[in-house]
Amino acid sequence: MSHSVTITRTTTSTTNTSYIVLNTGYLKTFPGLLKLFELIIGVAIVTIMAINFDARYFATYRPQDLFHYLMATTFMIGTFCLFLACLTSLSTGGLIAKTIYELIYHSVAAILLVVSSALLLIKLKDYKHDSYMAAGILGLVNAVLYFISAFLAHRSYRGI
Template identity: 80%
Template sequence: MSHSVTITRTTTSTTNTSYIVLNTGYIKTFPGILKLFQLIIGIAIVTLMAMNYNTNSVYFRGHQELFHFLMATTFMIGTFCLFLACITSLSTGGLIAKTIYELIYHSVAVILLLASSICLLLKLRDYRHDAFMAAAVLGLVNCVLYFISAFLAHRSYRGI
């Protein structure tokens, strides 16, 4: 039985210190830039939500703020871990993209962030709060970035 084999060569640049190897070439790739922007936008959402979240008024407005705050925090931490793994290892960036983990992670991120952003936007119809509105819109922007990452993960997934 014959089969074709494709061999790809990846060139990475590193900054080598005595203990830590940084794969600086990953940051220059499209998936690396996407993860960096997802992380930056996630930090912005969590910061906006944390600065304006008031536990006393949640019971009067609903739990949409808490849901969005939790989803943004969850995926910010998950993206940070993925990004850190990819830049501290020479092989992780290329290997993890070929597994189903990234496809599942980014797909779940799209669904839950979209749900939390829409819930918060629907709740914001009743009253005006600019910081929460900005956090909800940034959540939608992050959904688009996670969708692009899920699409790229789907294309590069190598199921066995």
């Protein structure tokens, strides 16, 4: 009885300093680029929301703004930690993609960012604020990136 065997080789390029190993090859992969763009857009949203932050109005008049600010900050920090773990370890990028964590994380991030962005954009019909419009649209773009990451995580998930 014969069967075929597929052998997959992964080439990893590293930048080795005395204490820190950087997996620069991870940045050349599609999941690595997605995480990088999710992080950059997250920083842009948080920056826009922080510039317009006024604590007196958030708590009582505009809870949608605060919710979007909190969701963008939460997933920006989570993505940074995940990206940093994959970048500083030679094995994390390949291993964590095979677990259920990435699927759950990216799915929850996508859903909550869609909800917070939609609530923010619906609230904008009551008053005009261009920077909030930009933050809401960037939130939707980031949610699409998280949906793509969730799809890729679902395809690579192995129920071990």
